[in-house]
Amino acid sequence: MTSPAEIAFRPEDAVEIAEFPGRIVIFVGADGRVPALARKLDRPMRGALKRFLASEAFAALKPAEAADLGYPAGLAAEAVQVVRLEPRAAAVEARRAGAAIAKARGTAGVLVLAGSHPRAAEIAQGLALRDYDFTAHKSAEPKPRGAVTFLVAKPEAVAAAAAPMAAVTEGVFFTRDLVNEPSNVLTTEDFAARLAAMQELGLEVEILEEADLKALGMGALLGVGQGSASPSKVVVLQWRGGPADQPPFALVGKGVCFDSGGISIKPAAGMEEMTMDMGGAGVVAGVMRSLALRRAKANVVGLVGLVENMPSGTAQRPGDVVRSMKGDTIEVINTDAEGRLVLADVLWYAQERFQPSGIIDLATLTGAIIVALGHEKTGVFANDDALCAAFLKAAEAEGEGAWRMPLGEAYDKLLKSRIADMKNTGGRPGGAVTAAQFLARFVKPETPWIHLDIAGTALLKTDSALAPKGATGWGVLSLDRLIRDRFEA
Ligand code: BES
Ligand code: MN
Ligand code: ZN
Numbered sequence: 001m002t003s004p005a006e007i008a009f010r011p012e013d014a015v016e017i018a019e020f021p022g023r024i025v026i027f028v029g030a031d032g033r034v035p036a037l038a039r040k041l042d043r044p045m046r047g048a049l050k051r052f053l054a055s056e057a058f059a060a061l062k063p064a065e066a067a068d069l070g071y072p073a074g075l076a077a078e079a080v081q082v083v084r085l086e087p088r089a090a091a092v093e094a095r096r097a098g099a100a101i102a103k104a105r106g107t108a109g110v111l112v113l114a115g116s117h118p119r120a121a122e123i124a125q126g127l128a129l130r131d132y133d134f135t136a137h138k139s140a141e142p143k144p145r146g147a148v149t150f151l152v153a154k155p156e157a158v159a160a161a162a163a164p165m166a167a168v169t170e171g172v173f174f175t176r177d178l179v180n181e182p183s184n185v186l187t188t189e190d191f192a193a194r195l196a197a198m199q200e201l202g203l204e205v206e207i208l209e210e211a212d213l214k215a216l217g218m219g220a221l222l223g224v225g226q227g228s229a230s231p232s233k234v235v236v237l238q239w240r241g242g243p244a245d246q247p248p249f250a251l252v253g254k255g256v257c258f259d260s261g262g263i264s265i266k267p268a269a270g271m272e273e274m275t276m277d278m279g280g281a282g283v284v285a286g287v288m289r290s291l292a293l294r295r296a297k298a299n300v301v302g303l304v305g306l307v308e309n310m311p312s313g314t315a316q317r318p319g320d321v322v323r324s325m326k327g328d329t330i331e332v333i334n335t336d337a338e339g340r341l342v343l344a345d346v347l348w349y350a351q352e353r354f355q356p357s358g359i360i361d362l363a364t365l366t367g368a369i370i371v372a373l374g375h376e377k378t379g380v381f382a383n384d385d386a387l388c389a390a391f392l393k394a395a396e397a398e399g400e401g402a403w404r405m406p407l408g409e410a411y412d413k414l415l416k417s418r419i420a421d422m423k424n425t426g427g428r429p430g431g432a433v434t435a436a437q438f439l440a441r442f443v444k445p446e447t448p449w450i451h452l453d454i455a456g457t458a459l460l461k462t463d464s465a466l467a468p469k470g471a472t473g474w475g476v477l478s479l480d481r482l483i484r485d486r487f488e489a
Contacts, residue, residue, distance in 0.1 A: 002136075002177050004128040004169045007148045009120070009155040009162065012037050015111060017075075018044050022109030022146050024077045025101050027085040027117055028053060035087070037115035037151060044074030052082065063089070064096035066104060078108050087117060092399035094119035098126025099466050105131075109146030116153040121161035124150060128169045129466040134180040164294040168480050171290025172473035178282035179458055179471030183258035183275045188230040188306040191257060191278065195235045195285060195304070201292035204238040216325055218345035223322040224338040225307035227262060227315025232307040234346060237288045242299040242487055249299065249483065250356035251288070252346050254339045254363035255281030255306040262309045262335030263317055276471065277339070279458035280362035281306065283475040290480050298487035303350050305342040309335070321420045325349060326442055331420040339365045340435055341424060344442040351444055358387055358448040360482075361439065362475055363455075368431030369405075370456040377401035378457045378474060381436035384448035391450055391482055398477040399465065401457065411437045 017024065017040050026038035032053040034042065041049055052058055052069055061067060061084040069080045081104055085097040101110060101123075112127075114120040127148065135142045152158045178186060178194070192207050199205050210231050213222055218234070225232030238248070256277035260266060266274065281304035288302040316322070320332045322341070326348045330341065343361055350359060369379040378395075380402050382388035388404060395402035411433045414426035422441065426434025436451050443449045457474040464472060 002132060002134060002173050004166065004173055005131050005145060005148055007124045007128060007150060007162070009150045009152050009159045011155055012115060012151045012153060015149060015151060017041065017111070017113070019076050020111045021076045021078070022111060023079050023081055023105060024075070025081045025083060025110060025112045027083050027097065027114070029086040030084070032058065035115050035117065037113045041072070041075070041080060045072045045080070046074060048072060049080065058082065064093055064100055066100040068104065085119075089119055091119065091122045091397070094122035095126030095129065095399070096465050098123040098128070099130035102127045102130035105146070107143050107146055110148045112148065112150045114150045114152045120150055120152050120158045121165055124162050125165040125169055126466060128166065129172060130468070132173060132176055132467060134177065134470060136177070136181070167293035168290040168477060170293055171286040171480065172476045174289045175282045175286030175473040175476050176467070176471040178285060179276050179279050181275070183308070186257055186275070186278070188233050188257050188308060191255060191281070191306050192233050192235050195237060198237065198289060198292065201289065203288060203292050204240075206236040208234040208236070216349065217323065218325045218349070219322040220324040220330055220341040221305050221307060221345040223316045223320065223332065224256070224262070224309055224341050227312040228308035228310040230257065230308045234349065235304050235306060237285070237302040239288060239291045239296065239298070239300045241291065241296045246299050247357045248301040248354050249487070250350045250354055250359040251284045251300065251302045251479065252343065252350055252359060252361040253281035253284035253302070253304040254278070254343055254361070254365065255304040256339060256342065257306060257308045259309045259336070259338065260311060262338060263311050263315050264335040265311055266336060273459065276459045277364050278306070279364045279454055279471075282458075283362045283454070283473070283479070286473060286476040287479045290476060291483065296483060296488060298483050300483060301350070301354050301356065303346050305346040307338075307342055309338045324442070328422065328441065329420040331417040331423040333423045333425045337424045337435070339363050340438045343439055347439065347442045351447055356447065358384070359443065360391070360450045360452065360479065362452045364458050365453045366432040366435045366455055368435070369453040372405070372432055373403055373456055375456045375460055377403040379432050379453035380404045381407050381433075381451040381453070382449065383407065383440065383443065383445070384450075387448040387450055390486065391478065394482040394485060395478040398481055400474055400478045402478070405436070406433060407436055407440055412440070
């Protein structure tokens with residue numbers, strides 16, 4: 001498992017700045033004023049810092065962008081990195097500034113002169129988040145990374161603010177590792193074992209095996225996994241940090257460990273990307289991990305449906321009819337529209353067993369959401385305006401892109417089947433909406449519910465603000481904040 005870098009917060013005089021051999025980082029706002037602690041660099045640098053801050057190069061820096069002043073003559077440092085950041089910057093901006101430090105750093109140690117910057121903890125979190133590197137399958141030893149030390153005016157206060165943020169960062173890393181892992185490693189068995197290991201953190205973890213799922217009547221989920229050598233499972237993770245009489249909030253994740261499409265097999269080009277089709281389950285796992293690590297004062301249950309969608313002699317066929325746990329029958333027009341079949345049963349089970357105060361499901365559900373929103377924003381579908389508004393607010397505050405999409409009866413009628421209660425595809429037009437509409441049939445009208453289609457945001461081919469290319473962990477930050485806002489405020 002990838003662990004975030006350790007970051008120490010120490011008093012301003014704890015390190016002799018002129019003697020520090022690594023990279024020194026300072027933050028300067030648009031006005032070019034050097035903060036108090038960073039003024040210690042002025043004299044040894046013999047005015048070079050001041051000249052830089054008066055230059056066009058500094059003026060051209062956008063917020064959270066950085067420039068290196070290399071090998072400053074009067075210092076032992078490799079570089080002084082000047083990061084543009086206002087003293088009153090928003091949290092998201094401060095994180096991006098932290099990410100700029102991570103991007104530039106090599107193996108040398110880093111000394112961050114944060115002084116009395118009010119966003120020191122957020123800067124540290126951004127640094128940690130952007131510092132992620134998935135090296136599990138690289139033969140070469142990962143390069144050792146130098147220590148990161150923040151010099152701050154109030155070390156205890158900053159460390160206290162940073163601790164819960166570090167817990168969330170660990171959650172994000174857990175999600176990214178799961179999503180980056182190939183499918184021969186992260187089988188349904190392996191995924192379940194990684195979740196079971198979280199019992200150590202105080203989570204209650206139950207694994208429902210195929211026989212249990214059969215007894216529960218989960219024919220929709222079991223149909224998807226029946227062609228695979230990996231057994232289907234549902235894993236239930238409970239965190240009970242809130243009042244005993246408070247019903248839990250539920251998070252439900254699509255955990256298709258590999259999606260070949262099944263008998264409706266996908267084209268070869270790009271199929272390797274379908275190792276990430278458990279991304280929804282990965283986010284649920286990451287959020288549960290962060291809740292446990294920061295001892296959240298909330299009751300949250302996470303449920304993931306773990307299956308593999310493979311073609312074989314035992315695989316489900318197009319045209320098969322399966323019966324869901326709810327009792328509704330489904331004609332499987334396309335075996336590649338499997339995520340909704342998995343979620344249908346897990347959503348129903350979550351409501352029957354827990355009567356949750358609300359449900360948010362996450363799934364890499366449709367290619368259509370990528371056509372609609374690209375890779376910038378997750379598609380948000382909701383049956384409840386208040387819950388939706390609260391989620392969008394949390395996502396905005398965390399800088400995670402999210403955009404509300406419609407639901408409605410007009411789309412629902414596209415799911416009519418000739419021989420069963422519904423079919424599992426609604427055709428190409430509005431493909432992400434009809435998929436959401438299918439899920440809505442398995443949500444009781446009285447349950448506030450959000451569906452997040454993360455097909456475009458779970459994994460990126462390019463670096464993003466807080467992650468290198470690959471798994472992003474999109475959603476862990478927003479969901480953790482939503483839970484904080486709703487239950488812990
Ligand atoms: N896992 C895919 C959706 C997906 C596509 C995720 C691209 C990430 C990137 C999903 O199971 C799927 O195959 N959906 C089909 C549905 C169709 C058959 C109705 C799709 O989007 O093409
Ligand atoms: Mn599919
Ligand atoms: Zn899928």
